[in-house]
Amino acid sequence: MGLNIAEKIIKAHLVGGSMEEGAEAALRIDQTLTQDATGTMAYLEFEAMGIDRVKTEKSLAYIDHNTLQSGFENADDHRYIQSVCRKHGIYFSRPGNGICHQVHLERFGVPGKTLLGSDSHTPTAGGLGMLAMGAGGLDVAVAMGGGAYYINMPKVIKVELSGKLRPFVSAKDVSLEILRILSVKGGVGRIIEWGGEGVKSLSVPERATITNMGAELGATTSIFPSDEITRAFLKAQGREKDYSPVFADEDAKYERIIKIDLSQLKPLIACPHMPDKVVTVESLKGMKVDQVCIGSCTNSSLYDMLKASAIIKGKCVAPSVSMSVSPGSRQVLSMLSECGALNNFILAGARLLECACGPCIGMGFSPNSGGVSLRTFNRNFEGRSGTADAKIYLVSPETAVASAITGEITDPRTLGMEMPEIKMPECFKVDDSGVLAPADPEEAKSVEVLRGPNIKPIPEGKPLTDTLEGELTLKLGDNITTDHIMPAGAKILPYRSNIPKLSEFCFAVCDKSFSQRAKEAGQTILVGGANYGQGSSREHAALVPLYLGVRAVVAKSFARIHAANLINAGILPLCFKNPDDYDKLKQGEKLSISGVLEGLHSGKMSLHSESGDIPLVCAFTERQIGILKAGGLLNYTRESGK
Ligand code: MIC
Numbered sequence: 161m162g163l164n165i166a167e168k169i170i171k172a173h174l175v176g177g178s179m180e181e182g183a184e185a186a187l188r189i190d191q192t193l194t195q196d197a198t199g200t201m202a203y204l205e206f207e208a209m210g211i212d213r214v215k216t217e218k219s220l221a222y223i224d225h226n227t228l229q230s231g232f233e234n235a236d237d238h239r240y241i242q243s244v245c246r247k248h249g250i251y252f253s254r255p256g257n258g259i260c261h262q263v264h265l266e267r268f269g270v271p272g273k274t275l276l277g278s279d280s281h282t283p284t285a286g287g288l289g290m291l292a293m294g295a296g297g298l299d300v301a302v303a304m305g306g307g308a309y310y311i312n313m314p315k316v317i318k319v320e321l322s323g324k325l326r327p328f329v330s331a332k333d334v335s336l337e338i339l340r341i342l343s344v345k346g347g348v349g350r351i352i353e354w355g356g357e358g359v360k361s362l363s364v365p366e367r368a369t370i371t372n373m374g375a376e377l378g379a380t381t382s383i384f385p386s387d388e389i390t391r392a393f394l395k396a397q398g399r400e401k402d403y404s405p406v407f408a409d410e411d412a413k414y415e416r417i418i419k420i421d422l423s424q425l426k427p428l429i430a431c432p433h434m435p436d437k438v439v440t441v442e443s444l445k446g447m448k449v450d451q452v453c454i455g456s457c458t459n460s461s462l463y464d465m466l467k468a469s470a471i472i473k474g475k476c477v478a479p480s481v482s483m484s485v486s487p488g489s490r491q492v493l494s495m496l497s498e499c500g501a502l503n504n505f506i507l508a509g510a511r512l513l514e515c516a517c518g519p520c521i522g523m524g525f526s527p528n529s530g531g532v533s534l535r536t537f538n539r540n541f542e543g544r545s546g547t548a549d550a551k552i553y554l555v556s557p558e559t560a561v562a563s564a565i566t567g568e569i570t571d572p573r574t575l576g577m578e579m580p581e582i583k584m585p586e587c588f589k590v591d592d593s594g595v596l597a598p599a600d601p602e603e604a605k606s607v608e609v610l611r612g613p614n615i616k617p618i619p620e621g622k623p624l625t626d627t628l629e630g631e632l633t634l635k636l637g638d639n640i641t642t643d644h645i646m647p648a649g650a651k652i653l654p655y656r657s658n659i660p661k662l663s664e665f666c667f668a669v670c671d672k673s674f675s676q677r678a679k680e681a682g683q684t685i686l687v688g689g690a691n692y693g694q695g696s697s698r699e700h701a702a703l704v705p706l707y708l709g710v711r712a713v714v715a716k717s718f719a720r721i722h723a724a725n726l727i728n729a730g731i732l733p734l735c736f737k738n739p740d741d742y743d744k745l746k747q748g749e750k751l752s753i754s755g756v757l758e759g760l761h762s763g764k765m766s767l768h769s770e771s772g773d774i775p776l777v778c779a780f781t782e783r784q785i786g787i788l789k790a791g792g793l794l795n796y797t798r799e800s801g802k
């Protein structure tokens with residue numbers, strides 16, 4: 161029987177486990193990436209493992225999230241990461257060099273290889289035909305040390321594209337269309353494989369926009385074939401040698417095939433506060449807009465910037481709108497500047513931000529109170545922009561610029577202009593001086609790791625006991641994101657390497673008193689709804705609850721990366737056997753879970769509540785049971801030497 165793309169790459173990297181559906185597969189990881197907001201923790205964990213030099217083909221550390229530097233903390237963390245990289249064999253992408261996913265696509269991604277990144281949008285590199293997955297920092301640290309990465313063998317959905325996008329409709333609209341079809345839960349336990357005749361009309365950066373937002377579907381990853389278009393992109397980046405074809409066999413099997421005719425798509429928009437609340441742009445026509453942002457790892461390629469620049473050329477940003485542009489990389493910025501396209505933004509009155517995540521993670525440029533902000537980004541979770549009551553809408557660069565010009569939500573097809581033809585250069589400007597190579601192994605011995613005072617010890621999990629007791633200090637609803645659990649933003653992100661300080665903000669979006677109450681309770685059992693922990697890969701959303709005494713989370717279902725992070729931290733993720741039992745529990749009551757040690761194996765435990773006993777279920781692999789019993793992956797790795 162033929163194989164699909166995902167199966168082919170998994171098969172070539174399988175070092176343990178099995179490829180049978182639902183079974184655990186252990187994968188060899190060729191490349192890793194970290195960014196600074198998750199990187200400090202990942203490198204502290206790597207150091208704690210006591211390995212001298214990374215064992216991957218290439219590992220990179222990018223500085224792109226915490227770049228505001230309103231105090232010493234971020235700058236200290238950057239220096240720490242730079243020195244760790246030099247010492248342990250990791251390439252260091254300097255602040256200003258660009259957003260990790262954009263730079264990785266341009267300069268380092270290789271078709272057919274595996275990439276593990278401590279950021280949920282790592283699947284962006286799937287646009288190149290790479291099997292690229294997001295994970296918590298500890299999993300990435302283990303992979304850097306040569307350890308396998310474990311996934312539950314996902315089902316593979318194929319999206320078959322036909323036709324060609326019409327003017328003013330773009331790859332972002334394809335991302336939004338699949339979110340409309342599948343929802344933010346639709347990709348859980350699945351890989352999304354893109355194929356069909358329509359892929360031939362999509363460039364690598366357009367494909368990357370689509371694989372990037374597979375993270376919002378909850379998918380393990382998303383992937384395109386590697387074909388002549390991939391070869392042309394790599395050639396234009398001066399690295400045709402990295403090309404190899406990657407494609408599915410004719411008779412490959414899929415769980416399901418979804419068909420999308422690109423020529424039928426219209427400009428789409430995701431409404432507050434979920435990326436799957438998708439409607440047509442024309443249906444919101446005329447709504448007043450306060451802010452427009454172009455950039456983020458979803459839409460900051462040269463192609464996106466050139467399109468936006470060509471539309472705004474000779475026009476002005478409406479007086480009521482504040483518009484920002486953040487090119488995705490130094491390569492994009494420098495090419496925009498050389499060809500004059502940057503000037504169109506400047507003359508139009510847009511504000512130029514650095515090549516970094518910026519407003520996407522609330523690092524500056526927060527909207528006004530109650531403001532309507534149109535962003536070419538991938539997430540519009542409540543409060544993420546830094547303004548609690550802002551309304552964030554996700555759109556394509558075309559829709560963003562059209563709306564910036566008119567001051568209201570505008571379907572770009574109604575601007576009354578022809579879509580200008582975008583000529584992509586035959587060769588990108590290649591200058592890798594923003595990426596510093598590590599010291600050679602001999603020299604590395606004398607490299608000193610520079611630690612600032614903001615770096616505090618990592619909380620350690622406790623070995624599991626047969627009975628767990630805790631107060632239900634917080635009862636949460638469906639689709640709780642990691643931005644709810646551990647908010648980000650300019651004020652909080654500087655404490656990513658200081659868990660005690662970070663803990664003050666845990667769940668602050670839902671309940672400001674949680675942190676204090678959890679500390680007072682000593683031990684907590686949290687209760688959540690469906691898709692608990694969706695969104696980012698930040699392991700802080702597990703480490704901080706661990707620090708605050710959370711021993712278990714009982715929910716209707718979990719998002720993949722967060723469930724893995726909870727296990728790695730030694731916190732039990734358990735599901736209701738009957739989802740309706742969720743309604744029986746009350747915030748503030750005392751809970752206990754019995755039969756824990758046996759239940760890890762049998763998959764059954766019992767939750768004792770004021771309204772009686774509630775059956776719980778779980779399905780852990782032997783390795784996960786070992787991790788949980790040891791009180792987390794760090795303890796487990798130390799104990800077992802794995
Ligand atoms: C995000 O987009 O939410 C982030 C910030 O990039 C996170 C990582 C983090 O929280 O540091 C992610 O996507 O994993």
Ligand code: SF4
Pocket residue numbers: 225259279281456457458516517520521537538
């Ligand atoms: Fe950065 Fe936003 Fe992309 Fe996360 S989603 S990596 S914050 S640009």
